[in-house]
Amino acid sequence: MRVNVTVNGEGRQADDVWEGESLLYVLRERLGLPGSKNACEQGECGSCTVYLDGVPVCSCLVAAGQVEGREVRTVEGLAEGDRLDPVQQSFVDAGAVQCGFCTPGLIVAAHDLLGRIPEPSDAEIREALAGNLCRCTGYEKILDAVRLVAKGGAA
Ligand code: FES
Numbered sequence: 001m002r003v004n005v006t007v008n009g010e011g012r013q014a015d016d017v018w019e020g021e022s023l024l025y026v027l028r029e030r031l032g033l034p035g036s037k038n039a040c041e042q043g044e045c046g047s048c049t050v051y052l053d054g055v056p057v058c059s060c061l062v063a064a065g066q067v068e069g070r071e072v073r074t075v076e077g078l079a080e081g082d083r084l085d086p087v088q089q090s091f092v093d094a095g096a097v098q099c100g101f102c103t104p105g106l107i108v109a110a111h112d113l114l115g116r117i118p119e120p121s122d123a124e125i126r127e128a129l130a131g132n133l134c135r136c137t138g139y140e141k142i143l144d145a146v147r148l149v150a151k152g153g154a155a
């Protein structure tokens with residue numbers, strides 16, 4: 001089947017999509033957007049998180065056919081050209097990226113949190129990021145990154 005979807009503000013079309021295919025697969029393999037990562041493909045790790053109509057979802061759990069005519073925003077779509085979004089910049093500045101596999105999903109989740117709650121408490125940060133697993137950082141640097149944006153510390 002053919003899927004028409006707006007991705008990062010641009011109308012895109014994917015052809016030959018099979019019925020069981022995930023949005024994550026379409027983004028990575030058909031539309032050339034490898035930012036969203038494929039770690040578990042079971043909705044457990046959050047590494048594939050994207051916005052779907054403004055709401056963060058695990059794109060591995062969304063069937064491609066479900067996104068027909070809808071809007072997706074991926075981690076690539078947060079930056080403006082070469083200028084990183086403040087959340088992206090803060091992950092760099094805080095040293096919150098090690099292997100980087102969890103990073104795109106965490107950035108989308110943190111971006112959503114800070115859009116809703118510009119100065120979140122630590123409890124609110126932990127709750128918002130609870131669905132995103134990281135095997136490397138011990139999470140403290142990730143919390144620092146979110147705190148940094150909340151304080152206006154990122155570029
Ligand atoms: S790859 Fe989607 S939640 Fe892990």
Ligand code: FES
Binds near residue numbers: 100134135137
């Ligand atoms: S930085 Fe490696 S999984 Fe998070």
